[in-house]
Each structure stands twice: as C-alpha cells, then as structure tokens.
Amino acid sequence: MAAASQSIREIVLSQPGAEAILERFDIDMQAHANLSLHETCRDLQLSVEQVLEKLEDAAALHAGANCPDPATLSPSRLIQHIVRVHHRNVREKLPQLVERSHSLVRQHRESMPELEQIGSALEELHSDLQQHLRKEEGVLFPYIAQIDEASPFVFRPAHACFRRVGEPVFVMVQEHERAGLLLAELRRLTNGFEAPEEGPPAIVAFYAGLREFSENLREHIRLENDVLFPRAVAREAELFEEGAR
Secondary structure, three states: OOOOOOEHHHHHHHOOOHHHHHHHOOOOOOOOOOOEHHHHHHHHOOOHHHHHHHHHHHHHHHHHOOOOOHHHOOHHHHHHHHHHHHHHHHHHHHHHHHHHHHHHHHHHOOOOOHHHHHHHHHHHHHHHHHHHHHHHHHHHHHHHHHHHHOOOOOOOOOOOOOOOOHHHHHHHHHHHHHHHHHHHHHHHHOOOOOOOOOOOHHHHHHHHHHHHHHHHHHHHHHHHHHHHHHHHHHHHHHHHHHHHO
C-alpha cells in the first residue's frame, strides 16, 4: 500500500495502476519522480490524504479483479467476469499504452531505439484484440451463455456461423496464441519489463504499465482457454447427448 513517505517513483513501481491515479492529480512523473508523495502534494497544494485514498481504492480494485474463483462460477457468470474485468482492461489500457509509446519514441528515440519496436508490437496487439473481442462478445459468448442455460428439450444445436462451439473456440485459441507471441516479444524488447536502471520516470512508469497489462492479459487468456472454453464444449456435448435420448 502506498505511503506518503514513498517517492513517486517507488509508488509507481510498487502499485499497478498508480501512474493513472497520480496523473489525475496533475503529478508529473518526470518532475516529481524523486520527491515523496508528501512533498509533491505540498508543492502542488494537494491533499495527501485524498491522493492516498484514491491510490488505496485503485489497489483494492486491482486486488478484487482476481477474487472470483473461476471454478465456482457458471459459464455465464464467468463470461460476465471476463468482459467486465479483462475485456474492459484491454479496451482502456491498451490504447493508452500505444499512445504513450508514440510519445516516448518522440522523446527518447536516440537513446532507446527499441521503443519503436515496442510501439509497433503494441499497435499490432491492439488491432488484433479489437477484432478478437468483437467476435467473442458478438458471437461466441452469447452462444455459450445460451447453452449454459438451455434445456435439452429446447436446445437448437445449429448456429448461423458454425455447427459446433469447438469451431469458433479453435479460432479464438489460435488468436490467443498470436497475442501470447506478441506479449513474449514485448517482454524480450523490455528485458522482462525492467526499465533501464536510473531510467527516466516516464519510461519506468511505461514499463510498469506494460507489465501490469501483460499479467492481466495472460490471466484473461488462461480463464478462456483453460476454464470457459472446455466447459462450453463439454456442456454442448452434454446437450446433444441428452437431446438424442
């Protein structure tokens, strides 16, 4: 948990999402990096208690994102969790990371040429995931929710886009693998999301944001590949079997 005695740099490094909270208070990562939160708030005439409260709220929200045990959620509830937490994270955080990478390239192109490759990988990931989320939310997830709640007596197996749920699941898993390769490339380009020692605060915050996003996306993919999709395939097979009796 953040403390008033910590430097801005320490807070950003130790708490995922802290940078976004600090920016809302117009705290400059570069100018205030080595100042304590208390000193920064004093200089900017901010309430240190209010900033700490917002940081604590963000920390609690981040911790709560992983609270539900997937093993206890129905497929429909798991879909709600994935969309509310993980799809939202992609839609909010990835465009911010892309935009920030462009800004950092302009500022640090000479000293850190790898930033251009990082930006390119982020743009590709953003483009891929935009289409991926639309397909999941528009076609696959509604079908999984339908079979989760269906009775074998009213179950209609055929779907306009596919005959069995395993077909779109196979495509989604392939797209997850592609996203995983891009995450691996980002990890390689950033030395495991470790900012250069004594690097500019903006770079430190950017790498911390990349690490947080990567962890969230990996959990997102795991929940779909290892929990939701196998349950959907099994439930559909069960409905076919029961309907054939």
